[in-house]
Amino acid sequence: MPVRVLIVDDSGFFRHRITDLLAGDSRIEVVGSAQNGREGVEQAKKLKPDLITMDVEMPQMNGIEAVRVIMRECPTNILMLSSLTHEGAQVTLQALEAGALDYLSKDMRAWMEHSSSLEKQLRDKVVELGRSRHARQRSSFISSAGKSSGGTSMVFRPDSASRSPASSTATSRPARTPAPAARPSGQRTEPAGSRLQERSATPATGIAPRRPVSRKSIPADCKLVVIGSSTGGPAALQQILTQLPANFPHPILLVQHMPKTFTSVFASRLDQQCNIAVKEAEDGDRLMPGRALLAPGGHQMIIDPRNKDVIRIMPGDERLTYKPSVDVTYASAAKSYASKVLAIILTGMGADGCDGARLLRQQGATVWAQNKESCTIYGMPQAVVNAGLANEILDLTEFGPILSNKR
Structure with missing residues (x-):
């Protein structure tokens, strides 16, 4: 069965361009599109796609918040589209924290040109991520780890009990102490039963x-x-x-x-x-x-x-x-x-x-x-x-x- 894809982007150009790039691949079926994050959440619940391509900056509900809601209410594999800027990198990593699996750069020049490299990269990512069951696994991890007060998943965050919480700004943490020198070879001993059997090379x-x-x-x-x-x-x-x-x-x-x-x-x-x-x-x-x-x-x-x-x-x-x-x-x-x-x-x-x-x-x-x-x-x-x-x-x-x- 082909990978069923929902496209979420406020740009009509990008919605059509992504559709065109995916349409020629028999492994992929575009099942719908949405113009903002709120509509994307509704379409995700209705269409139950295998993969969502998600823009970051959109009206009504941005991509990061849409990822959080989708991962909480209808876990789905998500591919973010992001600009290659410092700000774009920051928000993309926030989207990965929220539950997205991967990202693809949104370089306008490359998308306007008929780039075979971009087309192959997009199609391969869509197929691989669409066939992955990782969203469900990740959702289970989120449920067991709990939510932060802001609603962000714990997938990309350290446990607050043992490490300092992640955020987009610097946080306090214990002072680092100098690491000890590595043990001399042979100083550590292990019980024989804890080691693997040696195998001869062919x-x-x-x-x-x-x-x-x-x-x-x-x-x-x-x-x-x-x-x-x-x-x-x-x-x-x-x-x-x-x-x-x-x-x-x-x-x-x-x-x-x-x-x-x-x-x-x-x-x-x-x-x-x-x-x-x-x-x-x-x-x-x-x-x-x-x-x-x-x-x-x-x-x-x-x-x-x-x-x-x-x-x-x-x-x-x-x-x-x-x-x-x-x-x-x-x-x-x-x-x-x-x-x-x-x-x-x-x-x-x-x-x-x-x-x-x-x-x-x-x-x-x-x-x-x-x-x-x-x-x-x-x-x-x-x-x-x-x-x-x-x-x-x-x-x-x-x-x-x-x-x-x-x-």
């Missing part, structure tokens, strides 16, 4: 034998954590990172598929929400325990081959689909830190991260993948799992407690 893959990995903790010799994500990643990263203590003993690299404006805003919001420090990576930044560096949109983030404590930010290569790319950062980590890397691959479309995970495993590193049930889109973790590269397959709710050593 000659065809050239992958080093799987090291014993505790199901309850980070590998004892870990020196660096690298996390890759795409569609659904902002909420997943927030859920994981807000559970880490300020004295988390390892540096963290984050690669989230986002444009430049969005990564700067996203890093700032995470920094407000987390006990660890989070910043958009800049060329020359140093790896530090208890700090996460987010790859800037439109660029690649690697580790300096001459100094493995320093990050280098490189221009985005047009030959690479993703800027930033999980594969690029994973490969760099494999070269600099070899077996002492814990790589985590989270929700996202496509297969970015699979080639990098293969290089990591060849060096004896550890790879954890998010499971299908908790992914918005299972593409990236699925590619790693299907290639036999995942040491562990974990639910999204498991990463935070394991990383923070909360057993």
Whole structure:
């Protein structure tokens, strides 16, 4: 059956343009449109679409408030359309907090041109998100977590009992204390029954034998954590990172598929929400325990081959689909830190991260993948799992407690 789509936008041009772009795909059926958020809520209840494309700025009820109402009253997968401005990034992240799954840039020039790239991107996102059952899963999480006083869902927010609440402005939080040095290799001991059996590599893959990995903790010799994500990643990263203590003993690299404006805003919001420090990576930044560096949109983030404590930010290569790319950062980590890397691959479309995970495993590193049930889109973790590269397959709710050593 085709994915049934409702288009909500106050611009007649965009309603017609989106309809035209989707009409030529047999996998998609446009079932209705609405001119404002209030009408969009009514149409969502009436038509019960698989996916809603939602504008942000609209009269009567804006897109963010419409997302909140829809997620509360008739949970539906939602794709936001947003401008590539600082303000557009802010409100888009608020929409993701409210329950939207993903976003697409609303660059007027690109939408007016007959861009095959835009058409493919829109259609692929609509189909993947429309077929996902994540809205229902997310609605259940909202119900169990409760609502904030302002009606915003807790999906993208830390629990108030253990972390400072998220907001679009800076909030108070406990002072960060310097992280302790990582334990020397071999200092931690684990009961034999808690480790996986070692597996021999097949000659065809050239992958080093799987090291014993505790199901309850980070590998004892870990020196660096690298996390890759795409569609659904902002909420997943927030859920994981807000559970880490300020004295988390390892540096963290984050690669989230986002444009430049969005990564700067996203890093700032995470920094407000987390006990660890989070910043958009800049060329020359140093790896530090208890700090996460987010790859800037439109660029690649690697580790300096001459100094493995320093990050280098490189221009985005047009030959690479993703800027930033999980594969690029994973490969760099494999070269600099070899077996002492814990790589985590989270929700996202496509297969970015699979080639990098293969290089990591060849060096004896550890790879954890998010499971299908908790992914918005299972593409990236699925590619790693299907290639036999995942040491562990974990639910999204498991990463935070394991990383923070909360057993």
